[in-house]
Amino acid sequence: MKTFNIGELSEKSGVASHAIRFYERENLMPEPARTQSNYRRYPEDAIARLQFIIHAKQWGFTLDEIRELLMLQDANGDRAEAKRIAREQLEKIRHQIQSLSRIEAVLSKTLEECSGEGPMDGCPIVEAIAQER
Amino acid sequence: MKTFNIGELSEKSGVASHAIRFYERENLMPEPARTQSNYRRYPEDAIARLQFIIHAKQWGFTLDEIRELLMLQDANGDRAEAKRIAREQLEKIRHQIQSLSRIEAVLSKTLEECSGEGPMDGCPIVEAIAQER
DNA sequence: CATAACCTTAAAGTTCACTTTAAGGTTATG
DNA sequence: CATAACCTTAAAGTGAACTTTAAGGTTATG
Structure with missing residues (x-):
């Protein structure tokens, strides 16, 4: 070899x-x-x-999670553990997609509203960011 | 005041x-x-x-981008600039959503395939990660 | 009037996932 | 056999966005 x-x-x-x-x-x-x-x-x-x-x-x-997966492999460990790690990862990813989608919706709507002309005073983008929500 | x-x-x-x-x-x-x-x-x-x-x-x-937006506000600068920054941000967010969605699809399919029982050897999760694509 | 609860600065530490630097030793090429 | 191209280690640097620490000075409370 x-x-x-x-x-x-x-x-x-x-x-x-x-x-x-x-x-x-x-x-x-x-x-x-x-x-x-x-x-x-x-x-x-x-x-x-x-x-x-x-x-x-x-x-x-993350490298910590990868280390866990590799240690499971090396030990020929429990598949249920690997599944737990992957499921947690899936949860994280779904959360990220959700919050990014919310931001995407508001941001694209705001961009449509902003003419892109004139001074900053009263700019819808700035006002949307300043907004409480 | x-x-x-x-x-x-x-x-x-x-x-x-x-x-x-x-x-x-x-x-x-x-x-x-x-x-x-x-x-x-x-x-x-x-x-x-x-x-x-x-x-x-x-x-x-990012703080760099926020500084830019704040400087525009402070200077009562050009709305077109603010729009450019926001548009770039929207692009970034859309990209992130796309790649996360791809990962979500593969990961959730893989999780369905894995029984969660037995040793790691041959575990579909591990094999999916190891996979070239 | 002691002491707790604030405030000040500068500098170092944190996390993540490396990269870069320094100061060498080894091997391959012409 | 010079020298380029590898390899070794330990330690410091990177970037983002802070947090923590150290070593004080100030103000409010009992």
Whole structure:
């Protein structure tokens, strides 16, 4: 099986070498084997693990949550736990969508109302922001 | 007209005293008058200004953007500028809603697929995150 | 008139997720 | 065999938006 230096792993995974070391310190990546000269040597599946991290980040998981998921995987832990983490994440995302949608509605309505001409005094945008609600 | 110490303003506006001083350093709040003993003395409209900042933050504006809006107001500047800032903000919010909605769809589908029972090995949630897409 | 509850400043700490810098040691290339 | 291109560590820096701490000075209360 092939093994990689940190630079090669960085290229293959799209994660900067320093970020990989950072993930190691943060217990997201396991400590890899070392060469005689103390260089990190990674097995091939390190690529998949980094890509898991990247995707989980895109899904809005924090590094703390990702660490939890990875620890469950490493321990071949309980699926119910993973489901709980994912469900909490879904809840968070739905909340975000809701509050952003409310803002979107008010902001787009306000923008329609504002001619974009004249001085700030009485500008509907400013007044909408100043509004209590 | 009434004037306030920073603590009273903090209470009335719901913004911590230290945050108010921070906003002053960041040019979001004007330098207020001082008493003989160098205490800040705020006029009543400082409350409205802080509430404007709070609401604009809730709308997702950064402090940089809020500073811009406040400067436009202070200068009684051009409404077209304010509209541009608000339009950019609307664009950002729409983008966020779109990507969150995509994530919501995949995540909720994945959660339905996962029984929540058994070991992690083969868990659809983990596999969905690991997936390239 | 002591002391609690305010106020002042400057500077450092917080969180997140890294990136950058400094000061080296190692390996590959011409 | 010089030198470029890697690798190592520890520590500091980044940015956003504050919060906390330190070390005081001032004002209100019993």
